[in-house]
Amino acid sequence: MKLYYSPGSCSLASHVALFASGVKFEVEQVDTKAKKTKSGKDYSKINPKGYVPCLETNDGHFLTEGAVILQYIADQASEKNLIPKAGTWDRYRAQEWLNFIATEIHKNYSPLWNKDLPEATKKTATERLTNRVEWLNQQLKPGQFLMGSHFTVCDAYLFTVLNWSRAVKFDLTKWPNLMGYVEKVTNLPAVQSALKAEGLTK
Numbered sequence: 001m002k003l004y005y006s007p008g009s010c011s012l013a014s015h016v017a018l019f020a021s022g023v024k025f026e027v028e029q030v031d032t033k034a035k036k037t038k039s040g041k042d043y044s045k046i047n048p049k050g051y052v053p054c055l056e057t058n059d060g061h062f063l064t065e066g067a068v069i070l071q072y073i074a075d076q077a078s079e080k081n082l083i084p085k086a087g088t089w090d091r092y093r094a095q096e097w098l099n100f101i102a103t104e105i106h107k108n109y110s111p112l113w114n115k116d117l118p119e120a121t122k123k124t125a126t127e128r129l130t131n132r133v134e135w136l137n138q139q140l141k142p143g144q145f146l147m148g149s150h151f152t153v154c155d156a157y158l159f160t161v162l163n164w165s166r167a168v169k170f171d172l173t174k175w176p177n178l179m180g181y182v183e184k185v186t187n188l189p190a191v192q193s194a195l196k197a198e199g200l201t202k
């Protein structure tokens with residue numbers, strides 16, 4: 001398996017999931033602006049959508065969309081319980097989280113990274129994000145992961161996006177519960193390995 005990634009971006013979640021799964025994998029860095037991979041390949045031929053993550057599977061498929069890649073990786077190592085079994089109610093709950101993180105959290109952080117957007121647009125995104133994060137903070141039981149006592153790929157994704165807060169000046173300090181969650185997930189071995197591999201550890 002090969003993950004196409006850009007350091008610290010949303011593809012970090014897939015990178016964490018790969019380390020947590022214990023499966024054999026390689027990675028290749030992508031310059032998403034230039035649409036070139038580190039080894040000089042035209043990324044738009046690998047993933048015509050032009051963004052990361054993209055996962056090349058061992059049976060020759062190119063899978064895109066982080067929330068789906070995370071489920072694929074988790075399903076390759078079912079013994080690690082990185083996601084509940086397909087078809088169960090718990091799996092739908094995990095999918096509910098993944099979709100919420102992708103559409104309500106991730107995509108409300110995205111405008112905050114964009115220097116060209118007007119302040120009014122960023123203000124709207126910040127207000128929306130605050131509202132979603134407030135709800136999220138209420139759902140998250142202190143000391144627990146999103147799905148309970150066990151780490152899942154939902155946590156890999158949520159950690160990845162909340163981890164952008166300092167860089168985009170989105171203040172998480174008003175939610176100590178969430179701050180504790182980010183710290184707890186940051187310290188997991190799979191997360192540390194992915195951060196190190198992407199050159200993001202201090």
Ligand SMILES: N[C@@H](CCC(=O)N[C@@H](CS)C(=O)NCC(=O)O)C(=O)O
Pocket residue numbers: 006009010011032033050051052053064065066067102
């Ligand atoms: N819908 C995609 C969005 C992925 C996405 O937003 N990727 C960003 C990094 S976090 C990216 O590669 N942006 C560069 C671009 O759009 O050209 C997903 O959920 O995987």
